[in-house]
Amino acid sequence: MKFMFPNEHAIYLHETPADHLFHERLHTLSHGCVRLEQPVELAHILLRESSTHSPSEFDVLLASGEEHVLPLDPGPVYLIHQTVWVDESGVPTFTPDVYDRNTEARQALTSAMAPGTDR
Numbered sequence: 001m002k003f004m005f006p007n008e009h010a011i012y013l014h015e016t017p018a019d020h021l022f023h024e025r026l027h028t029l030s031h032g033c034v035r036l037e038q039p040v041e042l043a044h045i046l047l048r049e050s051s052t053h054s055p056s057e058f059d060v061l062l063a064s065g066e067e068h069v070l071p072l073d074p075g076p077v078y079l080i081h082q083t084v085w086v087d088e089s090g091v092p093t094f095t096p097d098v099y100d101r102n103t104e105a106r107q108a109l110t111s112a113m114a115p116g117t118d119r
Helices: 019-023 039-048 055-064 102-112
Strands: 002-004 012-014 084-086 092-094
Touching: 002 039, 012 039, 039 055
Parallel strands: none
Antiparallel strands: 002 012, 084 092
């Protein structure tokens, strides 16, 4: 199952047979696309907003085992790469900054907090 959305890099969201990779600390084992841990659940969420298909229709198509294309208009799609987040028990979780985005964010925050700047 894959979820296509307009973007200049041909990135899409997809299910994966390599579910064990979700338990790895480092999640940069993809070739540019984004693996989904719960693709059926995402499809149901998107189809609840659809005027053309329902989640139950999707389930019937999925059970058929045949390839189907369901066009959706999910609105804007934002991909966010987080290197720090708080887990379910309130503990901060840190992962490596493999795309080196934290440096740019840190510089922007540092300059914004510099004396003499508006806060």
